[in-house]
Amino acid sequence: MATVRIRNVGTVGGNICFAEPASDPPAAFLVLEARMKAKKTDGSERVIPASAFWTDYYETALEEDELLTEIEIDPLPGEFRTAYTRFTTRSKEDKPCVSISVAIAAESDRKTCAGARIGLGGVEAVFRRLSAVEDGLKGKELSKEVIGEVLSQTLDDLEPISDIRASDAYRRQVTPVLVRRTIEKALLLE
Secondary structure, three states: OOOOOOOOOOOHHHHHHHOOOOOOHHHHHHHOOOEEEEEEOOOOEEEEEHHHHEEEOOEEOOOOOEEEEEEEOOOOOOOEEEEEEEEOOOOOOOOOOEEEEEEEEEOOOOOEEEEEEEEEEOOOOOOEEOHHHHHHHOOOEOOHHHHHHHHHHHOOOOOOOOOOOOOHHHHHHHHHHHHHHHHHHHOOOO
């Protein structure tokens, strides 16, 4: 989660509050539908769903007088299979250029998508779920061909950033490939 010099003092809470796009935990927290509990200086508390926690580049929904005190995560239902991909362009110790987290469930026939959750990190200024892809997969056959077809029809809304890890054009090109590979990894289709 950090360099050797700061690993002993770094926290997951600090990581997600920093809201740096090149971070590992947020994509997973989105897929797990985590809830962030914030406490105000007056003692009142509120719960912020992961889907609303990150609001902009290096910004969260926390107010000036709030502190993140808890991250709540319920277990995934047993039928979900999961996978995570962390893609770096420089070294394996670098921050991710793209991070993809997937939880996917099949119907009893083991061929049809019952539900999908896909979290995206590193690509855009704000972490988010790929809801168009999730909706596109639901009820469809879980084959490499169908997954590829759904991705080709649903990722046109990407707004990639450019930074020292990659250009926006590069991220636009590799993201669909990495999403497909992560879904296939979760489904053991490799």
